[in-house]
Each structure stands twice: as structure tokens, then as C-alpha cells.
Amino acid sequence: MTVLVLTLIILVGAYVAGLVGSLTGLGGGVVIIPLLSILLHVNIHYAIGASLVSVIATSSGSAAAYVKEGITNMRLGMFLEIATTSGAITGAVLAKYLPVQYIAILFGVVLIFSAVTSLIKRADYIERKKSKPAEVLKLNGTYPSNGEPIAYNVTNVGGGFLMMILAGAMSGLLGIGSGALKVVAMDGIMRVPFKVSTTTSNFMIGVTAAASAVFYLQRGYIDPGLAMPVVIGVLLGAFTGSKILVHSQSKKLKYFFAIVVTVLAIQMIYKGISGTL
Amino acid sequence: MKKDTKQIKGDRDIQLFIGSLLRWGVLLSMAVVIFGGIVYLYRHGQTTIDYSKFKGEPSLTSKFVDIIEGVFAFKGRAIIQLGIILLIATPIARVLTSAIGFVAEKDYLYVTITLVVLAIIMFSMLGGFGG
Numbered sequence: 042m043t044v045l046v047l048t049l050i051i052l053v054g055a056y057v058a059g060l061v062g063s064l065t066g067l068g069g070g071v072v073i074i075p076l077l078s079i080l081l082h083v084n085i086h087y088a089i090g091a092s093l094v095s096v097i098a099t100s101s102g103s104a105a106a107y108v109k110e111g112i113t114n115m116r117l118g119m120f121l122e123i124a125t126t127s128g129a130i131t132g133a134v135l136a137k138y139l140p141v142q143y144i145a146i147l148f149g150v151v152l153i154f155s156a157v158t159s160l161i162k163r164a165d166y167i168e169r170k171k172s173k174p175a176e177v178l179k180l181n182g183t184y185p186s187n188g189e190p191i192a193y194n195v196t197n198v199g200g201g202f203l204m205m206i207l208a209g210a211m212s213g214l215l216g217i218g219s220g221a222l223k224v225v226a227m228d229g230i231m232r233v234p235f236k237v238s239t240t241t242s243n244f245m246i247g248v249t250a251a252a253s254a255v256f257y258l259q260r261g262y263i264d265p266g267l268a269m270p271v272v273i274g275v276l277l278g279a280f281t282g283s284k285i286l287v288h289s290q291s292k293k294l295k296y297f298f299a300i301v302v303t304v305l306a307i308q309m310i311y312k313g314i315s316g317t318l
Numbered sequence: 319m320k321k322d323t324k325q326i327k328g329d330r331d332i333q334l335f336i337g338s339l340l341r342w343g344v345l346l347s348m349a350v351v352i353f354g355g356i357v358y359l360y361r362h363g364q365t366t367i368d369y370s371k372f373k374g375e376p377s378l379t380s381k382f383v384d385i386i387e388g389v390f391a392f393k394g395r396a397i398i399q400l401g402i403i404l405l406i407a408t409p410i411a412r413v414l415t416s417a418i419g420f421v422a423e424k425d426y427l428y429v430t431i432t433l434v435v436l437a438i439i440m441f442s443m444l445g446g447f448g449g
Contacts, residue, residue, distance in 0.1 A: 045363035048355075083369040094402055098344055101408050105340035108333045115333065119416060119431055126438045133442070178427070247340075247409035248435065254406045255443045258399075259381075261374045265398035266367065269355040272405070276348065 044266065051081070051270040059099065059278020064285065065159050065298045066239075068246075069275035070096045070217035071152050075305040078145075078318065083267065085141050085318060089216030090262030093254050095275035096218045100246035102276060103283065107240040114182045114237050117195065118244045121205045121226075125249040128209025133253035136214050137260065145313030148215050152306035155221035156299040163224070167193050168232040174198040184237050193234050201231035213253035218246040332419035336412055343408030350401030358394025410439055 054076050055069070062069035070092040077088040107113050136144065175181055175195040183190040195201075204226035211219040220242055227238035257263050312318045385403070388396025417432040 042366060042368075043363065044365050044367050045359055047367060048359060048363075081369075084372045086372045087369050094405065097405055097409060098348070101340045101405075101412075102344045105337045105344070108340070109337040111330065111333060113333070115329065115336075115416065116428060119413075119428060119435065122413070122435045123431065123438070126435055126442075130438065130442045130445075179425075248413055248439075251406045251409045252439050252442050255439065258403070258406070261380045262372075263380075263399075263402060264369070265354070265395040265402065266358065267369060268402055269351055269358070269398045272351060272402070273348065273355070276344075 047081070048266070048270045051077070051267070052274045054080070055095070055271045055274025056278040056281075059095070059275035059280075060282045060285075061278075061298050061301075062099075062275070063279040063282025065156075065295060065302070066220070067155050067159055067298075067302065068096065068218040068220050069099055069279055071155055072302065072305075073271060073275060074148065074216065075152070075309050077267075077271075079305065079308050079312065085144060086136070086262045087264050087267055089136070089144075090257045090264065091216075091268040091271040093216040093250050093257060094263060094268045095272045096212075096216070096250045097247050097254060098272050098276045099279040100218060100243055100250065102280070104240075104244045104247060107243060110185070110240075112184045112236055113240045113244045114180070114184075114233070115241075115244070116178070117180045117182070117227075117233070117237075118241045120178055120180065121202065121241075122245050122248050124202045124205035125209030125212065125223075125245055126252040128206040128211075129213035129249045129253040130256065131206075132210035132213025132215075133256040134213075135210070136262075139214070141318055142313045142316055144214065145309050145318050149306040149308075149310035149313065151211055151215060151217070151219070151221075152309065153303055156302045156306065158221045158224065160295060160299055163228055163235040165235055166232060167191065167234055168196055170194060170196060172196045172198065182237070184234065186236075191234075193237070195231050195233055197230050197232070201226045204230055209249050209252075212246070212249050213256075216253075216257075218243075218250065220246065329419075329423075332416065335419075336415055339412055339415060340408060343404065343411065347401045347404035347408065350404060351398050352401075354394050354397025354399075354401055356394075357392065357397060361394055410436075413439070 058072035059069040062072050074088045074092050077083040078085050180195040183192045208219045208222035223242035227233040385399050420428040
């Protein structure tokens with residue numbers, strides 16, 4: 042295939058990936074990797090490298106908007122970035138030694154997990170209990186809702202921190218934002234209200250991905266010819282998705298995409314097991 | 319709420335600045351990537367390419383000094399890679415800005431936390447695992 046044709050195909054594919062990623066809340070990375078490696082037979086290391094770059098672009102782009110709204114808890118994000126960045130580096134080092142088959146299988150498993158969690162309705166819960174570590178670290182905060190500031194507390198800081206190390210490791214190993222795992226850590230363990238956890242997790246994704254991207258760059262996993270259409274396409278797709286989301290939140294659409302993503306995930310696992318990747 | 323109003327106001331200023339920093343960082347790096355992409359496609363659009371095997375990256379696109387040299391030689395792939403480096407630098411610049419913000423607020427606990435995050439990223443950059 043010529044460079045021009047392949048670039049155009051990837052550009053369109055990345056646009057769709059960014060759009061689907063944004064509409065489902067899964068993120069563009071988890072969709073673009075199977076697209077590149079299954080449909081276009083791109084080496085998984087290159088696919089992961091390109092995806093990681095697009096993750097930084099979408100996360101920074103949307104964080105710019107969220108931060109201005111004042112919902113993001115910057116102290117919570119900053120503190121947990123210690124966990125995600127050190128996890129990310131561990132993951133990136135692992136990616137060098139782990140056989141490609143295992144990376145594909147693990148990717149499929151994380152993808153299915155993300156698809157399932159994207160369908161679960163997240164409860165809006167305000168924690169009232171005070172926790173000592175959260176107070177010392179000044180993690181409790183407020184967020185604006187209908188013009189009124191709503192105060193919330195954060196609990197189980199240690200558990201959330203550990204979960205964030207795992208989320209960071211998956212991000213560094215698989216080249217994804219691992220938003221699903223971050224949601225588990227913040228919503229499920231630390232009881233952060235979901236508006237705050239969504240924006241704060243997004244805020245952290247850029248730095249987490251940057252920590253492993255510097256490693257990937259030196260290692261040669263980021264090929265400019267491939268990363269160029271991926272990052273442009275995913276960013277434009279995500280931007281379109283963020284505009285659509287305001288108007289329609291179709292449940293059927295969410296289920297449809299979750300099924301599509303699950304099929305892709307099963308193919309990744311199958312290819313990993315059969316060694317045909 | 320007995321939270322210090324001065325701290326809230328300081329937080330707000332930093333948040334607005336960080337928002338602009340992220341937006342302009344993404345826009346600038348995308349402009350460089352698109353420009354490099356056009357140069358690359360113009361020159362090599364008709365070449366055939368195969369990404370199915372990992373070849374290891376030629377130093378033109380993995381070593382910083384060589385990337386800069388490639389940019390001055392007007393090589394499309396090197397220009398794209400420069401754009402990608404700017405993109406990677408954007409969230410790192412955000413961390414640096416937060417550190418300065420916390421210094422201004424005299425929140426030394428968070429100055430320390432921010433510096434730890436920066437140190438981890440530096441470690442990844444200079445740790446020599448990439449080779």
C-alpha cells in the first residue's frame with residue numbers, strides 16, 4: 042500500500058475511533074489499537090505508540106475545557122499522578138519484555154472490562170464521612186452544580202492510590218488512557234462524585250501517557266508516519282463526539298458500541314492465543 | 319465552609335491559566351504535526367510502506383538531536399516528530415505550572431508532590447530504559 046492511501050485509511054479509521062471513544066466514554070485509544078492491528082495488520086508496538094500520542098491529545102484538549110469549569114479536583118489529580126506516572130513507567134518497561142501475544146490478550150481483557158463498566162450507570166454519591174489522610178492531603182473539595190458549590194469528601198486514599206498504580210501500569214503497557222480503571226479507583230474506592238472523577242481522571246490521563254510516551258519515543262514505538270493520521274483523526278473524532286453528546290444520549294447507541302468493542306476485544310484475545318498477530 | 323477564600327481565588331487563576339496552556343499546547347503541536355504530514359506526504363506519498371514488523375526506529379525520529387537536525391533539513395517525518403514532542407511536553411508543562419502555582423499559594427506539601435511527579439517523568443526520560 043502506498044503511504045498516501047494508508048494515511049487516508051488510517052485518518053478515517055482514527056476519526057471513527059475518536060468519535061466512538063468519545064460517545065461511549067471509552068476513549069479513542071481502546072478503539073484505534075484493534076483497528077490498526079486487526080484490520081490493517083500494523084505491528085502492535087506501533088499501534089500502541091500511535092494510540093498513546095492520541096490519548097495525550099484528546100485528554101489535554103478536553104481537560105482544557107473542564108479545568109476552566111472548575112469541576113476538576115487538581116490536588117486530588119496531582120496526588121494520584123504520583124501513582125499513575127510511576128505505574129506508567131513500570132508498564133512501559135514491561136511492554137519491552139512481554140511477548141506480543143500476552144499484550145494482545147491483556148488488551149482484550151481490559152477492553153471488555155471497559156466496555157462493561159461503560160454501561161453501568163454511575164451513582165451520584167456525596168461522601169459525608171471525614172477521613173484523616175484526605176484532610177491532611179487537602180483532597181476534599183467542592184464543585185459547582187447549578188451555580189451552587191457542593192462540598193464532598195474523599196475516603197480510602199490508600200486503596201485508591203494502589204488502584205491508580207495499576208491503572209497507570211495498564212496505560213503504559215497498552216497505550217490507553219485506562220479511564221475505566223481510574224473510575225473504579227475514584228468512584229468505587231475513594232467515593233468521589235462522578236462529575237469530579239470523570240474530569241479529574243481525564244486531567245491525569247495526559248501526564249500519565251506523557252510519562253510512558255517519552256519512553257516509547259526513545260524505544261522507537263512512535264512512528265511519525267503512523268502517529269500523524271492517528272492523532273489528527275482521533276482528536277477530530279473526539280471533538281465531534283463532544284459536540285454530539287450534548288444533544289443526544291442514546292442508550293441503544295451505547296449498547297451497540299459496547300457490543301462492537303467487545304467483538305474487537307474477543308478478536309484481539311483470539312489472535313493473541315492463536316499467535317497470529 | 320471555612321476554606322480560605324484566598325486559596326480558592328489562587329486556585330481559580332491557576333486553573334484558567336492551565337486551561338489556556340493545554341489548549342494552546344494541543345493546537346500548536348497539531349499545527350506542526352499537520353505541516354510535517356503535508357511535507358511527508360508530498361515527498362513520500364507514492365512510496366509503499368509496511369508496518370507489520372517492528373523495525374526499531376531510525377535515530378532520525380527517536381533521538382532529540384537528530385530530530386532537530388531533521389527539522390532543519392526539512393524532513394517531513396522529523397517535523398511530525400517535533401510536533402509529537404511538543405504534544406508530550408504539554409501535560410509536562412502543565413505539571414510545572416501547577417508547581418509554580420502551589421509555590422505562589424505557599425502550599426509546600428503540594429509543591430513537594432508536584433516535584434515528585436516531575437522527578438518520576440525525568441526518571442523515565444533520562445533513566446536509559448529506552449535503549
